[in-house]
Amino acid sequence: MSVLFWPVFLLLLAVAFVLLELMVPSGGALSFLAAVSAIASVVVAFMNGGPVVGTAWMGLSGVLLPLVIGLAIRLWPHTRFGRHLFNIPESRAENRGTEP
Secondary structure, eight states: OOOTTTHHHHHHHHHHHHHHHHHOTTTTHHHHHHHHHHHHHHHHHHHHHHHHHHHHHHHHHHHHHHHHHHHHHHGGHHHHHHHHHHOOOHHHHOOOGOOO
16 A cells, blocks of 8 residues: 555545535534644654655645635635525526626
């Protein structure tokens, strides 16, 4: 099995928890699990791959997770829960892309 299997799995799990946090009102429990998964991903990368792989993985995680969070926040108003939270009517949400 590859040295990076578990770090990749844990990082993907962290990304999934971040995306799920915006779709399901969990009171921060999914955010906590995302943080734990991301930290565990870096720790396992250091343990399995050594300092070079661990440092590279920490940099990748430090870039990937904020990008995913920013993208998820940008897309959030277009979800059913986001429209409900921001009080956007369905007709306005559908026409959002056609306005000048």
